[in-house]
Amino acid sequence: MDNMVASNNTLTAYDKGPGRITAGPSGRKPRRRLSRRNIIVYGTLIVVALYYLLPLYVMIMTSLKGMPEIRVGNIFAPPLEITFEPWVKAWAEACTGLNCDGLSRGFWNSVRITIPSTIISIAVASVNGYALANWRFKGAELFFTILIVGAFIPYQVMIYPIVIVLREMGVYGTLTGLVIVHTIFGMPILTLLFRNYFAGLPEELFKAARVDGAGFWTIYFKIMLPMSLPIFVVAMILQVTGIWNDFLFGVVFTRPEYYPMTVQLNNIVNSVQGVKEYNVNMAATILTGAVPLVVYFVSGRLFVRGIAAGAVKG
Template sequence: MVAAVEPAGPRPRPVTPARVGLYAFLVITALFFLTPLYVMLVTSFKTMPEIRQGNLLGLPAEPSLQAWGHAWSAACTGLACNGISVGFFNSVKILVPSVIVSIAVGSLTGYALSFWRVRGASALFGALMIVAFVPYQIFIYPLVRIFATIGINNSIPGIVAIHTIFGLPTMTLLFRNYFASLPIELFKAARVDGAGFFRIYSSVMMPMATPMLIVAVILQVTGIWNDFILGLVFAGRENLPMTVQLNNIVNSTQGERLYNVDMAATLLTALVPLVVYFASGRWFVRGIAAGAVKG
């Protein structure tokens, strides 16, 4: 009787100069991007006397959250010293409707260009793609004049409309490519069953587009939350987003430069996009693979 031979496990890959070089490159790249984040983090927990000692990379001797509290509720962002919390809530008021409206309009446009062969659809899609690569700074002055004429400049509806306009080409491209990768038989079967334009969109297409929705949310949250110039121009003085108030904090030339407060305010501003990305990064990769880069 012959004893069964257990299958051998995977052989370890040999260590080659190319592999060593690859890992060295990855480690150096990671350190290059993580070192500034590390410096910001440890500096935000230091006191100003410790920062003046010049030990930039050293850990804080006596960690303190004082700078974080000051940045959130007491830092001067102009004439008022209410901290960056005011800008946080302004950014939320801008972000939520802007993300919802831009994704809703972009997904609907991408769906229409994928399955409903309207006249001039190719020309419209090409025009959207051309506009997507034109610097948006070119459109700021004409849009300011238009929005002032119709009475929505310096308001939440105005900045939401701006983010929808500038997000439409990218959102349309993402959803059009994703819907174009789906079997056309699904659309035809729904049409045979009597479903119309919006019923197919809401009951057939969007339930299948969860990975692409995650991609769109990550892109829009990151872009809208990090926006500076559009919020500065179109949001109005009472609705300035967090990025504008952060600029007022870190670029202030009055009094003592509080580096720990600057670092804490910067980290607080970047917190929302980081949380969104790390919470849904797996879905982001899946959405890209599912059709975000397909033609």
């Protein structure tokens, strides 16, 4: 009987819902927009963002001015007369040494270096990582340790031995040689990346595939690969930006006609003959940096979408 009364009370309480609210705090807690906390947080962020964006602003403005306007000296002022002349010159006419065909040659060299290096290094490293994570073969730990230690040896130590090795292979000074070097130097960090990612996938999935009769390559292509889009995008960002921005290997291991864009940029900007064409230099620099920038914007979004789509979850 007591129970009956209790449940009746609850029912009526629900019925009367709206009228029961009394004076005092109720509902969502109000927050002030201009609180001290918000001012500090957003203030700091805005200052830092400006600090990073200011150089880019100056570069773009300068690259759109003609030389007479630059000589006036106000680097922050927007151009009075917009001209795309410096961009055209940087791309197609600027001289490095004897060649006067601008950055375009370096751009295509860089493309021919970056694309194969990225594809080959990611393909090999992902298989490495998969084998190390899922097929624990004899000596796997030792192999992995050696690979990781390799990542900590300074590049400078290895430059001359690599020159000799490439010479003996007959690919010194060619794009092929540089692609081989980039592929090898990307191996430790990429293998680590892929191994850790594959090790994080549920082990039972791998076991289920083995019971289903799938072998090494079938599991890799049919099970692991489709689940690993995010890590492939991460690896691609790392490789494309790393290889595109490389200067040292490009200048050491190739001949002038194969110089990548970064080396050519340096040669244009640092040329000592004639007047310093600041507008051309700025345009050339932006052009060189454009590729990594685009990669970040495009694939960064893809990356986030990959995770959000639950591609990782089993």
